[in-house]
Amino acid sequence: xxxxxxxxxxxxxxxxxxxxxxxxxxxxxxxxxxxxxxxxxxxxxxxxxxxxxxxxxxxxxxxxxxxxxxxxxxxxxxxxxxxxxxxxxxxxxxxxxxxxxxxxxxxxxxxxxxxxxxxxxxxxxxxxxxxxxxxxxxxxxxxxxxxxxxxxxx
Amino acid sequence: xxxxxxxxxxxxxxxxxxxxxxxxxxxxxxxxxxxxxxxxxxxxxxxxxxxxxxxxxxxxxxxxxxxxxxxxxxxxxxxxxxxxxxxxxxxxxxxxxxxxxxxxxxxxxxxxxxxxxxxxxxxxxxxx
Numbered sequence: 272x273x274x275x276x277x278x279x280x281x282x283x284x285x286x287x288x289x290x291x292x293x294x295x296x297x298x299x300x301x302x303x304x305x306x307x308x309x310x311x312x313x314x315x316x317x318x319x320x321x322x323x324x325x326x327x328x329x330x331x332x333x334x335x336x337x338x339x340x341x342x343x344x345x346x347x348x349x350x351x352x353x354x355x356x357x358x359x360x361x362x363x364x365x366x367x368x369x370x371x372x373x374x375x376x377x378x379x380x381x382x383x384x385x386x387x388x389x390x391x392x393x394x395x396x397x398x399x400x401x402x403x404x405x406x407x408x409x410x411x412x413x414x415x416x417x418x419x420x421x422x423x424x425x
Numbered sequence: 426x427x428x429x430x431x432x433x434x435x436x437x438x439x440x441x442x443x444x445x446x447x448x449x450x451x452x453x454x455x456x457x458x459x460x461x462x463x464x465x466x467x468x469x470x471x472x473x474x475x476x477x478x479x480x481x482x483x484x485x486x487x488x489x490x491x492x493x494x495x496x497x498x499x500x501x502x503x504x505x506x507x508x509x510x511x512x513x514x515x516x517x518x519x520x521x522x523x524x525x526x527x528x529x530x531x532x533x534x535x536x537x538x539x540x541x542x543x544x545x546x547x548x549x550x551x552x553x
Contacts, residue, residue, distance in 0.1 A: 290515065290518075292518060292520070336504075336507070340515060342515065354522075354524075354531075355531055358524075358531060375526055376526045376527075378526065379523060379524070379525060379534075380523070380524040380525070380526070380531060381518070381520030381521075381522065381523045381524065382520060382521050382522045382524075383518060383519060383520055383521055384521045394514070396513070396514060396515070398508075398511075398513060400511075406511040406513075408511070408513065
């Protein structure tokens, strides 16, 4: 009997744990058209010089690292429109924190799917670092609870 | 050292060929038992998810190091290392689907495709 129950659970009870990620991608220039001056010893010196050269004009004020995620369980795999609605909720959270809307275009959005038989609670975090040294981590679970428009299980 | 402690390793291999010798050497020297392997094909190579146990893999930093040793993309492991170092809750990320924004629309850049278990047979074969 247990074997039958296990099999039924395996077929019908499987749920999907979705993690929707958004993170900024660091893309250095592929080909340098200038010579790096001699005597540079630290990364900070290089970054300052790099900025003065104006190579990163479009990305001057963006953080070195920015990532945001929402993790929730659903009965079925997310459809494209459901995924897009989660992404827009996450993007809105970034805009609410006064980051430029250009950042959203520079970000990479991804979906990670795991399978489970027990639902995992909703969770979400936003992590920002401007220098790579100090990281600000903010729990956005309550925000997600208010704005997520999809059916999730907890 | 806890030998029975199972860990999940997620590897992003950006090459069409998987370096079996590398897998053999690392798993042999770290006394690694591999319980399961899931291999998914991607645009540039493979995504591998391994369930392993080893007396040398005890915490998240060890997982990052071993993923790097097994040939996972170095940039991914660098970011994983920073996440672990700053005590982030979720850190081992392997996307099933990847999108970029283009003119305000999400465009699918790449996605995982399931593939047959040839690699599993080869690897497990060489470990036995």
